[in-house]
Amino acid sequence: MSGVIDIRGVEYSYPDGRKVLNGVDLAIAAGERVAILGPNGGGKTTLALHLNGILQPHAGTITVSGVPVAEEHYREVRRMVGLVFQDTNDQLFMPTVREDVAFGPMNLGLTDEALDQRVDAALEVVSGAEFADRPPHHLSGGERRRAALATVLSMEPEVLVLDEPTSGLDLAARRELILTLADLPMTQLVITHDLPLALELCPRSVIMNGGRLVADVTTGDLLEDLDLLAENRLELPYGFDRSTDHPGL
Amino acid sequence: MGAGHSHALYVHEHSVVHRMAPQAKLVAALGMVVSIAITPREAVWAFGFYAAVIAGLTGVSRIRPGFLAVRLLAVAPFVLFALFIPFIATGETTEVLGITVSVDGLWGTWNILAKALLGASVSILLTATTEIPDIIRGLSILRVPALFISITTFMIRYLELIADELGRMRVAMTARGYDPRWISQARPIASSAGALFVRSYERGERVHAAMLARGFTGEMPMPSTEAIDRSQCAGVLMLVVLFAGTAIVALVAT
Ligand SMILES: Nc1ncnc2c1ncn2[C@@H]1O[C@H](COP(=O)(O)OP(=O)(O)O)[C@@H](O)[C@H]1O
Ligand SMILES: [Mg+2]
Numbered sequence: 370m371s372g373v374i375d376i377r378g379v380e381y382s383y384p385d386g387r388k389v390l391n392g393v394d395l396a397i398a399a400g401e402r403v404a405i406l407g408p409n410g411g412g413k414t415t416l417a418l419h420l421n422g423i424l425q426p427h428a429g430t431i432t433v434s435g436v437p438v439a440e441e442h443y444r445e446v447r448r449m450v451g452l453v454f455q456d457t458n459d460q461l462f463m464p465t466v467r468e469d470v471a472f473g474p475m476n477l478g479l480t481d482e483a484l485d486q487r488v489d490a491a492l493e494v495v496s497g498a499e500f501a502d503r504p505p506h507h508l509s510g511g512e513r514r515r516a517a518l519a520t521v522l523s524m525e526p527e528v529l530v531l532d533e534p535t536s537g538l539d540l541a542a543r544r545e546l547i548l549t550l551a552d553l554p555m556t557q558l559v560i561t562h563d564l565p566l567a568l569e570l571c572p573r574s575v576i577m578n579g580g581r582l583v584a585d586v587t588t589g590d591l592l593e594d595l596d597l598l599a600e601n602r603l604e605l606p607y608g609f610d611r612s613t614d615h616p617g618l
Numbered sequence: 619m620g621a622g623h624s625h626a627l628y629v630h631e632h633s634v635v636h637r638m639a640p641q642a643k644l645v646a647a648l649g650m651v652v653s654i655a656i657t658p659r660e661a662v663w664a665f666g667f668y669a670a671v672i673a674g675l676t677g678v679s680r681i682r683p684g685f686l687a688v689r690l691l692a693v694a695p696f697v698l699f700a701l702f703i704p705f706i707a708t709g710e711t712t713e714v715l716g717i718t719v720s721v722d723g724l725w726g727t728w729n730i731l732a733k734a735l736l737g738a739s740v741s742i743l744l745t746a747t748t749e750i751p752d753i754i755r756g757l758s759i760l761r762v763p764a765l766f767i768s769i770t771t772f773m774i775r776y777l778e779l780i781a782d783e784l785g786r787m788r789v790a791m792t793a794r795g796y797d798p799r800w801i802s803q804a805r806p807i808a809s810s811a812g813a814l815f816v817r818s819y820e821r822g823e824r825v826h827a828a829m830l831a832r833g834f835t836g837e838m839p840m841p842s843t844e845a846i847d848r849s850q851c852a853g854v855l856m857l858v859v860l861f862a863g864t865a866i867v868a869l870v871a872t
Contacts, residue, residue, distance in 0.1 A: 418827065421831050422830075423827045423830055423831060444833060447830070447831060447832065447833045448833060450831075451831075452828075452831040454824065454827075454828050454831075456824065458779055458821075459821065459824040459825050459827070459828045460828045462772065462776075462825050462828065462829065463771065464750055464751035464754060464771060465751050468751065472829075472832055472834075473832035473833055476832060476833035476834055476835065477833055504750070504751070506779065520832065521831075521832065524832060524833070
């Protein structure tokens, strides 16, 4: 059951009283890749923060690989769910990338060789050896995004949650990231506005709007449904053509 | 800021000093600064000696004298104040260029000038030859409390970001016609300081969330420490003894 996510009736209001999640139900199978789409303010980031207990639902339950996301299981849940934040400056807080990648495994109690192996393996996945010893604020946007990914891969998570992973990337960096993610075997939740990315990576898409899921469809069907897209402020890039841009799909 | 340089004060070179263990350099720098600080101001020869050793170290580190001079300007505001002391101090007076000044005040100026410039030179040499992550590692090897090191680490990591944010806010204000030349226009500065604080605070919350997400439980994990070799110990010991010895001789002699 590793990598299975089960979200039932989750509601959440921020301390200022604003209700942001209005009963979210979502079941995701092990190894599945699902895109979470929807307009700004739809509650996508808020939902992501629930998946490893940064925020606690006011109603409803969440389990990951059968483990309830609750205080007594935070340690386990945070090992299983890797969260890549939208702003890499929030994610990378150590003086060098290597130390940042080591931060998670060190919290898990790894030391010495076991630690080094974890760190090197995670850096290898993102081709990050060349910037491992540099400080995060001197990296390019693409390098920083790969570094941020490595900091959660070093936890060997069963679920990867990525919040707008391609925002701020140039086309080449975006391409590299897509190829890296496509190779990863774990369950992936990809929050994005990038519809071509959703089509390429995720067979299934859900749309969040006003704090609830308003659609749960195959990504292929979604891109045909121009009304559904328009209702949720989603738009394909100008001139985008499924048949030529993604001949494999 | 070129590729690979970790901070503006660092000079990428491959000297002996660059290669020294950071904890060794930290001890040496601390020893030198303390010695300089306790040296009595009348021991002019001692300050001459310190200056000569620091100049030598600068050469060995392959740091250009110009670099050192520019960085020394950072202490200018403090030194400026020292220049007024001879005019405001009381007691025995003397004439310099036809102006009556206090003798004690002149010594005061000299004391601040010499110590500030020498002390700052040592710090500049340290940061020019040591990358910040290494300084932090050095501090932890020297058993500086973990909390202090975490705070320092975050300060260094986010200082540049906050400065950046401030810069962007200033540009945004200037782009809309703001020209902070008149005191009546100070308000936007004050309120932008407030906005900057809120932004920094929110950043802190998000960074904390990112730390929790990776299993942070409130204690910063520290890497295991490595030993340093004997020749470096000897070098550091020599520097510290040289400076401390000079300071003690100066103290006894005056
Ligand atoms: N820390 C917070 N405090 C109060 N309201 C917030 C906070 N973070 C987000 N919100 C509000 O919650 C709503 C959903 O935000 P978010 O989950 O970030 O949406 P999305 O990621 O889909 O753009 C927005 O209206 C936003 O203003
Ligand atoms: Mg968001």
